Amino acid sequence: MGVTYLLDTHVFVWLVSPPTGGVPEHVMEALDVPGSRCVVSAVSAFEVATKVRLGKFDAARDLVARWHHYVDRLGAQRLDLSSEHAIEAGRLDWDHRDPFDRLLAAQAHIDGLTFVTSDTAFDGAPGVSVLGWN
Numbered sequence: 001m002g003v004t005y006l007l008d009t010h011v012f013v014w015l016v017s018p019p020t021g022g023v024p025e026h027v028m029e030a031l032d033v034p035g036s037r038c039v040v041s042a043v044s045a046f047e048v049a050t051k052v053r054l055g056k057f058d059a060a061r062d063l064v065a066r067w068h069h070y071v072d073r074l075g076a077q078r079l080d081l082s083s084e085h086a087i088e089a090g091r092l093d094w095d096h097r098d099p100f101d102r103l104l105a106a107q108a109h110i111d112g113l114t115f116v117t118s119d120t121a122f123d124g125a126p127g128v129s130v131l132g133w134n
Contacts, residue, residue: 002035005131006079006108008117009044009100013060016070024133027116038076038116041107047100085110094125 007015014022031038049064051057063070071078081103088106089099096102105125108115114129115122122130 002033002037003030004111004113005031005036005038005116006104006111006113007038007040007044007076008104008115008119008122009047010118011116012040012044012071012074012076013048013063016063016074017059022118027131027133030131031116038074039079039113040071040074040076041079041104042081043100043103043107079107079111081107092126096121096125 011023011027030036045064045067048057048060048067052060052064068078085103085106088110089102092102092106092109094102094105096105101119101121104115105122105128107113108129109125109127114131115125116131118133120132122128123132
């Protein structure tokens with residue numbers, strides 16, 4: 001049985017927005033192992049939509065408008081946010097203040113997912129297995 005990977009928001013954006021050169025080869029190979037699967041969180045949809053609304057990520061307007069299309073095109077599954085995820089995010093003993101990151105870490109922890117990110121801050125997230133750039 002393969003690994004289930006939760007994609008960090010930036011990883012999802014890089015994978016669906018050519019060129020995908022920002023994702024290292026070893027990460028691409030891990031994602032392509034037969035039996036493995038990728039999930040994209042509703043938290044990432046909220047994060048990207050928020051940045052578009054605030055004018056910080058205008059290039060992602062089409063991504064927000066056609067979010068499900070891009071998730072499906074990648075062959076990923078959608079991961080909804082539950083109250084259990086939200087409670088865990090608030091209770092995580094982790095010195096990281098970004099609410100999007102805390103929610104993603106909580107989802108990875110509760111659901112037993114390997115989190116894919118270039119952000120080294122996740123190396124300190126308790127109970128979270130990370131597939132990083134190193």
